[in-house]
Amino acid sequence: MDFLDFISREFKVLFISALPVVELRGGIPFAIAMGMNPIHAAVLCIIGSMIPVPFLLFFLKPFFAKLRRISIIRRLEVWLINRTERKAKNIKKYSLLGLILFVAIPLPSTGVWTGSVAAALFNFRIRNAFLAIFIGNIIAATIITFLSQLAAMNI
Incomplete structure (x- = not known):
């Protein structure tokens, strides 16, 4: 039973x-609030938030x-492009x-979903975009983990 709870x-x-929208910005505080180790939470959330990125990078342009x-x-596409270009200038x-x-x-x-849309709209090479999004996601995870741990210690 404990193993199933863990899974x-x-x-x-x-x-x-x-x-x-939620991505790891919501996943890390959620995991820490459940009592998960902050490093474990950050790693899981990085993996979880990166799961949709290859699909977004490969399929957004043909889909649109x-x-x-x-x-x-x-x-709708024009609205999305204009919104993304404003946010991602x-x-x-x-x-x-x-x-x-x-x-x-x-x-x-901001985050991997909007970053993936922007990378597709600005015609970045998929490999380079994936690496840039991954690096940015690690930085975001570090910041969110630090702030979440700080908040958890003050409670």
């Missing part, structure tokens, strides 16, 4: 970290190309370093 706890953390044929979807300016920093700074509407 389900790990799965919950992986799943939460893979969700858009197919959907572009539908006028309502085309308007430093990515365009600083290229991969900008992508690393964009993913690393733990603010709302």
